[in-house]
Amino acid sequence: AQSVAQPEDQVNVAEGNPLTVKCTYSVSGNPYLFWYVQYPNRGLQFLLKYITGDNLVKGSYGFEAEFNKSQTSFHLKKPSALVSDSALYFCAVRDSGNTPLVFGKGTRLSVIA
Amino acid sequence: NAGVTQTPKFQVLKTGQSMTLQCAQDMNHEYMSWYRQDPGMGLRLIHYSVGAGITDQGEVPNGYNVSRSTTEDFPLRLLSAAPSQTSVYFCATERGGGYTFGSGTRLTVV
Numbered sequence: 120a121q122s123v124a125q126p127e128d129q130v131n132v133a134e135g136n137p138l139t140v141k142c143t144y145s146v147s148g149n150p151y152l153f154w155y156v157q158y159p160n161r162g163l164q165f166l167l168k169y170i171t172g173d174n175l176v177k178g179s180y181g182f183e184a185e186f187n188k189s190q191t192s193f194h195l196k197k198p199s200a201l202v203s204d205s206a207l208y209f210c211a212v213r214d215s216g217n218t219p220l221v222f223g224k225g226t227r228l229s230v231i232a
Numbered sequence: 233n234a235g236v237t238q239t240p241k242f243q244v245l246k247t248g249q250s251m252t253l254q255c256a257q258d259m260n261h262e263y264m265s266w267y268r269q270d271p272g273m274g275l276r277l278i279h280y281s282v283g284a285g286i287t288d289q290g291e292v293p294n295g296y297n298v299s300r301s302t303t304e305d306f307p308l309r310l311l312s313a314a315p316s317q318t319s320v321y322f323c324a325t326e327r328g329g330g331y332t333f334g335s336g337t338r339l340t341v342v
Contacts, residue, residue, distance in 0.1 A: 128272075151329050162322060162335040163275075170329050209274060211331075217282060219265055219290060220324075220331060224274035 121146045123212050125223035132200045133231055140195040140226045142210030152193040153211040153220065154184055163209065169193060180204070200230045234258050238323050238334035245313040245341045253308040253337050255323030263326040264306040268292065268319040269336075275322065281306055313341045 122145045132138045144150055154166040167178025174186045184195045193210060210223040239254045257264065265280035267290075277290030281300040295317060297309040310317060318341045323334040 153331070155333075163333040165331065168329060211275075217263070219277050219280050220326070221277070222267075222275040224272060 121221040123223035125226045129227045131229045138200040142193045144212040146214045148214045151213045155209045157207040236334035255306045257325045261325035261327045266308045267322045
């Protein structure tokens with residue numbers, strides 16, 4: 120069975136500093152990995168995904184994520200945080216078959232001016 | 233191109249009432265799914281469908297029914313609402329590894 124762990128419920132970072140939101144996963148077979156962002160009272164917006172290829176994936180709004188197979192991790196990163204990045208971030212995984220997407224519990228990012 | 237449309241956006245039900253949450257998509261995606269979002273729990277899968285006439289249970293299916301008579305529509309039915317079903321419900325479609333989510337239905341059961 121697939122699973123995702125987001126070990127931090129909350130991440131605080133100062134504006135302009137780099138940010139990292141952590142995600143580890145467990146899946147049988149090759150993973151499809153995703154990051155989504157949710158702003159207050161909104162649906163989920165797609166940020167980026169890894170299916171195959173380069174381990175460093177670039178996505179929307181300047182975010183990127185690095186796939187690390189040996190550590191089963193897919194951490195979300197951004198070189199310079201903005202106050203507008205404050206939101207709830209979800210990591211998700213599925214295997215390469217036609218299985219449903221499994222989500223982590225989410226990490227609330229707070230960027231302080 | 234509307235994508236994934238969920239109705240209603242908000243609903244208050246009394247315990248024991250029934251209702252149907254609607255989900256419609258115009259992208260001709262075969263795969264559709266329903267999730268519920270609760271604080272500290274992330275999104276949990278309720279039911280999913282890989283095509284018209286085919287449905288399957290997810291992680292938390294109890295208290296919910298689904299059917300898929302067309303590619304476009306995937307309604308979620310609550311037969312007898314309970315306070316534990318107070319949540320935000322999201323419908324999603326998938327194609328080629330990309331998921332598209334609706335804007336959600338916020339349901340309160342009193």
